[in-house]
Amino acid sequence: MVALKRKFLDESGKRWFDHADVVVALVEFGGLHGYVRISGSSLGSMLEVSQQAASRKLSRAVEAGLVDKRTGSAGFEYTVSEFARGQLRRFLNLFTAPLPRVELGATVVSGVGEGRFFLELRGYGRQFELIYGFKPYLGTLNLKADQNAFDVFRMYPSKIVNGFRTGNRRFGLVLTYPAILRLGSQVVECVALFPEYSRYGDDVVELIAPFSIKKKLGIADGTRVLVTPVLSVG
Amino acid sequence: MVALKRKFLDESGKRWFDHADVVVALVEFGGLHGYVRISGSSLGSMLEVSQQAASRKLSRAVEAGLVDKRTGSAGFEYTVSEFARGQLRRFLNLFTAPLPRVELGATVVSGVGEGRFFLELRGYGRQFELIYGFKPYLGTLNLKADQNAFDVFRMYPSKIVNGFRTGNRRFGLVLTYPAILRLGSQVVECVALFPEYSRYGDDVVELIAPFSIKKKLGIADGTRVLVTPVLSVG
DNA sequence: ATTACTAAGCAACGAGTAG
DNA sequence: TCTACTCGTTGCTTAGTAA
Structure with missing residues (x-):
């Protein structure tokens, strides 16, 4: 009798909402449609945390695969990863979809x-x-x-x-x-x-x-x- | 010369993503369409934190006005507050709306x-x-x-x-x-x-x-x- | 200008327990 | 069973600073 653990939510650490502040900020500033040039201190002032904390949050979100990073002409640029977009889509679906009468x-x-x-x-x-x-x-x-x-x-x-x-x-x-x-x-x-x-x-x-x-x-x-x-x- | 601070994001502490884990869990379990009976320990096992932490998170989300709480027949019940739903709607808009060609x-x-x-x-x-x-x-x-x-x-x-x-x-x-x-x-x-x-x-x-x-x-x-x-x- | 390190402070966590 | 308290520890945040 092997019981499997059903995943009610995604795996901890790789859930987009474990890094919700970074992901949401990126989305709010256009990171859904392409890379956004943003520095730790800018993100910090938006999230009302320090530059150090913001930089760390960014790195961690990148590590977790929720945010993609690249080097642009004027510093690092970030975008919401396809992985995170997938999770967001599912979540948003729950939010917007009317209760379907499914048989x-x-x-x-x-x-x-x-x-x-x-x-x-x-x-x-x-x-x-x-x-x-x-x-x-x-x-x-x-x-x-x-x-x-x-x-x-x-x-x-x-x-x-x-x-x-x-x-x-x-x-x-x-x-x-x-x-x-x-x-x-x-x-x-x-x-x-x-x-x-x-x-x-x-x-x-x-x-x-x-x-x-x-x-x-x-x-x-x-x-x-x-x-x-x-x-x-x- | 009075400069006003433009709110790029909502006020800290009252932003839905400051309590994203609770809000997302509630949405995932149907808390958008009505009150959901959920205990601290259940929420804890879903979020993979302790009962104490989960209870605390719930209270804080309630305090912040993002989650509504009521007493049901078998314990407390929670739902996503209208306030949080408003924030979520705006976020979803950013996510789902195609880039409009607005003049x-x-x-x-x-x-x-x-x-x-x-x-x-x-x-x-x-x-x-x-x-x-x-x-x-x-x-x-x-x-x-x-x-x-x-x-x-x-x-x-x-x-x-x-x-x-x-x-x-x-x-x-x-x-x-x-x-x-x-x-x-x-x-x-x-x-x-x-x-x-x-x-x-x-x-x-x-x-x-x-x-x-x-x-x-x-x-x-x-x-x-x-x-x-x-x-x-x- | 930026990121990233260290040290110190503090908030959040889990364990235990009471009501 | 539940929620909510205390307490010890962990881990995050910040300030200062280096690169």
């Missing part, structure tokens, strides 16, 4: 039964009840979506189930999203789970409901279904 | 002749020459634009003229942008200046060129002109 196509797959194990843990179970007001059926329905499901769900407000530790074992947090599952004309309200530690990738959705979804809808592995993130259940 | 309508106004004084300072003059390759005529043409000119120009890559100090006097930095000035069919390539310290507001554009623009175009106070930011002169 994710997905195929029912079989889990390994560990969903039951986790749901039985008081640390998780109590939180689910508190947040959603129902005692979940002790088993998850696993779907393999046709695309990256987490990227779709994460645009919605998550209800966070906090992690905890029992004895010497740590259990990670779980991002949960209210969802609707469709099979033909049948509709089930449920909750999608994206655990911090999971055996699955971002295209797998684990669903819970107050009852066995499989039995209620009469589905088996391989059945095609549609799943949609929603703002709230009920 | 700013403006009226020629008379300055107080201090343009000449600043241009004569070696600290500025040498940098202008180095960057733009011409010795500026010792006087600025001042325009009062019909809208906030700085907000338009700042979408373009700026060439920064660094500040300096002579004796005990400090001279702030100047953001400069290549521009084109139009009067009827006549066109002049010039450079727009937005000094850190200025007597004017963001709707006033100070222009320099290798020659006297006023004489070349035969204009006087009150003449209507059009000014357009461009990527480069020549």
